[in-house]
Amino acid sequence: MSASPAPIFAGRRVLITGASSGIGAAIGRRLAADGAAVMLAARRTDRLEALAAEITAAGGTAAIATVDIADRAAVQRLADETEARFGAIDVLVNNAGLMPLSPLAAGKVEEWERMVDVNLKGVLYGIAAVLPKMQAQGRGHVINVASVAAHKVFPGAAVYCATKFAVRALSEGLRMEAGPKIRTTVISPGTVATELADTITVPEVAAMIRRYQEIAIGPEAIADAVAYAMAQPATVDVNEIVIRPTAQDL
Numbered sequence: 001m002s003a004s005p006a007p008i009f010a011g012r013r014v015l016i017t018g019a020s021s022g023i024g025a026a027i028g029r030r031l032a033a034d035g036a037a038v039m040l041a042a043r044r045t046d047r048l049e050a051l052a053a054e055i056t057a058a059g060g061t062a063a064i065a066t067v068d069i070a071d072r073a074a075v076q077r078l079a080d081e082t083e084a085r086f087g088a089i090d091v092l093v094n095n096a097g098l099m100p101l102s103p104l105a106a107g108k109v110e111e112w113e114r115m116v117d118v119n120l121k122g123v124l125y126g127i128a129a130v131l132p133k134m135q136a137q138g139r140g141h142v143i144n145v146a147s148v149a150a151h152k153v154f155p156g157a158a159v160y161c162a163t164k165f166a167v168r169a170l171s172e173g174l175r176m177e178a179g180p181k182i183r184t185t186v187i188s189p190g191t192v193a194t195e196l197a198d199t200i201t202v203p204e205v206a207a208m209i210r211r212y213q214e215i216a217i218g219p220e221a222i223a224d225a226v227a228y229a230m231a232q233p234a235t236v237d238v239n240e241i242v243i244r245p246t247a248q249d250l
């Protein structure tokens, strides 16, 4: 009888931001189940510990880091610790984000700043921390989770869309600049059933988003897309994937 083949991502070391819930947690579960060593980063340590315990109990490899990705020095430490723990970072999944939607006239400037700090600057800090390492090792893959809101603007979502359009723009710049051995993928989900809408502070907007969420797909669909992009040969770079619920018309 022949031995069963190694899991598809055996030996791959993946740093995932926003891994304490929703899409990031689903990505962590999926990649670990397929043999990757995953570093799970976010602020809620209890959630990260529970996910890492689940992955480890299933025979996978996971470590955790409590990090606010709006803190540039902390993101650099995260990348350094991941490298020290696993030996290298093969894939960075820039997934952490928040979506406190509101009309511009509501003047929620602190919420705008937080979205810029996490959704945009957090992604930049992640790239800054791993790009030199990936260039030095001659391989790497940066996967940025954007949104359908990176492709079109919605009323009440101007600042969120601005951050996600920016993530798409910088991903394209990274793709062109990073060199022939580093892959760049942008994944743009439509409505996914997660905790993302919990940061909305305008009741009417929260109610509208709850209605959209009736058709939401599970975060495993986004994890499947990450796995698809990672599973390609090193010479194949899946640049963009947009995934919506079939019933989503926006």
Ligand code: NDP
Residues within 6 Å of the ligand: 017, 018, 019, 020, 021, 022, 023, 024, 041, 042, 043, 044, 045, 047, 067, 068, 069, 070, 095, 096, 097, 098, 099, 118, 145, 146, 147, 148, 188, 189, 190, 191, 192, 193, 194, 195, 196, 197
């Ligand atoms: P969740 O709210 O479930 O997850 C967001 C994750 O980001 C959490 O793990 C949260 O962890 C983390 N996070 C937020 N702020 C920070 C921070 N400052 N530092 C570190 N981690 C942070 O929502 P989703 O899973 O839906 O969101 C994941 C990504 O998917 C986001 O970028 C979002 O914009 C994008 N997206 C989601 C869609 C959806 O419909 N759900 C659609 C399109 C895109 P913690 O609070 O523990 O720090």
